[in-house]
Amino acid sequence: MRTTATRRAVAAALVAVAAAALTACGGDDGGDGGDDSAAARVDGGQEKGGAVLDRPFEKPDLTLTDTEGKEYDLVDETKGRTTLVYFGYTNCPDVCPLTMSNIAVAKSKLDKAEQRKLDVVFVTSDPKRDTPKRLGKWLRMHDPSFVGLTGDFDTIQAGARSVGVHIEPSYEKKNGDVVSTHGAQVLAFSAKDDKAHVLYTEQNATAQILAKELPTLLKGGTP
Numbered sequence: 134m135r136t137t138a139t140r141r142a143v144a145a146a147l148v149a150v151a152a153a154a155l156t157a158c159g160g161d162d163g164g165d166g167g168d169d170s171a172a173a174r175v176d177g178g179q180e181k182g183g184a185v186l187d188r189p190f191e192k193p194d195l196t197l198t199d200t201e202g203k204e205y206d207l208v209d210e211t212k213g214r215t216t217l218v219y220f221g222y223t224n225c226p227d228v229c230p231l232t233m234s235n236i237a238v239a240k241s242k243l244d245k246a247e248q249r250k251l252d253v254v255f256v257t258s259d260p261k262r263d264t265p266k267r268l269g270k271w272l273r274m275h276d277p278s279f280v281g282l283t284g285d286f287d288t289i290q291a292g293a294r295s296v297g298v299h300i301e302p303s304y305e306k307k308n309g310d311v312v313s314t315h316g317a318q319v320l321a322f323s324a325k326d327d328k329a330h331v332l333y334t335e336q337n338a339t340a341q342i343l344a345k346e347l348p349t350l351l352k353g354g355t356p
Contacts, residue, residue, distance in 0.1 A: 181337050183331040183337060183356055184331065184332050184333075186331065189323075189330045190296040190320060190329040191295070191296075191327075191328060192207060192208050192216070192327050193207060193208075193218070194207070194208055194295070195207040195284075196284075197256070197282040197285075197288070198282065198283050199265065199280060200272065201265065201269075205280070210252075211252050213324055213327070214250065214251075214252050215250055215251050215252070215350055216253075216254060216321075217236060217321055218254045218296070218319070218329075219253075219255055219256070219320075220293045220298050220300055220316065221233075221256075221258060222257050222258050222259035222263055222315070225313065232335070233253075233255065233275040234275055235338055235339055235343060236253055236279075236338070237276040239344040239347055242347075243344075243348065243351075247348065247351055251347065253279045253280065254279075254281075254282060255280065256282045256289060257283045257289070258313055260284055262303070263281075264283065265283060268281030268283055286302060296320055297316075297332075298315070298316035299314075299316050317335035318332055318335075319332070319333040319338045321333070323350070331350065331355055
């Protein structure tokens with residue numbers, strides 16, 4: 134098992150390569166179907182946890198539109214709350230539904246009081262297609278409490294870059310498939326100072342790891 138010191142040592146490297154470690158999601162499965170049970174499975178072989186950041190990220194200064202069509206100020210709405218933030222899109226065929234399912238499963242392992250202290254915010258990287266209605270329908274398949282945000286792409290991209298997440302505009306291939314490229318990091322913001330002290334990559338944002346580490350994050354600690 135890695136020590137906290139070791140985690141801190143590798144955290145800077147993880148952030149440095151984050152922009153290069155992008156997920157290019159192609160195809161269009163409609164975002165409304167499919168069986169999420171497979172995405173909820175726990176990978177028993179995954180033991181490494183989140184990386185503790187030497188330089189925590191400030192929460193992105195984003196004011197977007199939520200699934201009810203209302204203005205949502207990320208900083209104000211989640212102030213003083215443990216918050217997981219992820220940038221992705223509903224048409225993503227693999228990593229996005231997998232990550233959100235893993236978070237939902239991990240959250241379900243918390244007791245009710247702990248669950249009420251956790252905010253999960255999904256910010257679309259594909260706002261042209263991800264309307265508030267579409268985001269709401271997709272997120273309800275994972276957890277009705279999850280917050281979905283959409284809006285101006287340039288605003289979203291700037292917010293993502295402020296926390297080391299690289300996203301690019303979606304584009305259509307010759308065969309009609311739409312491709313969206315986005316970083317796959319989950320950022321965990323502490324309720325104590327509203328900064329992200331822990332980062333999870335695509336490889337370690339598993340249900341098993343998150344279920345183990347969320348109680349510590351909810352107490353304002355680092356795993």
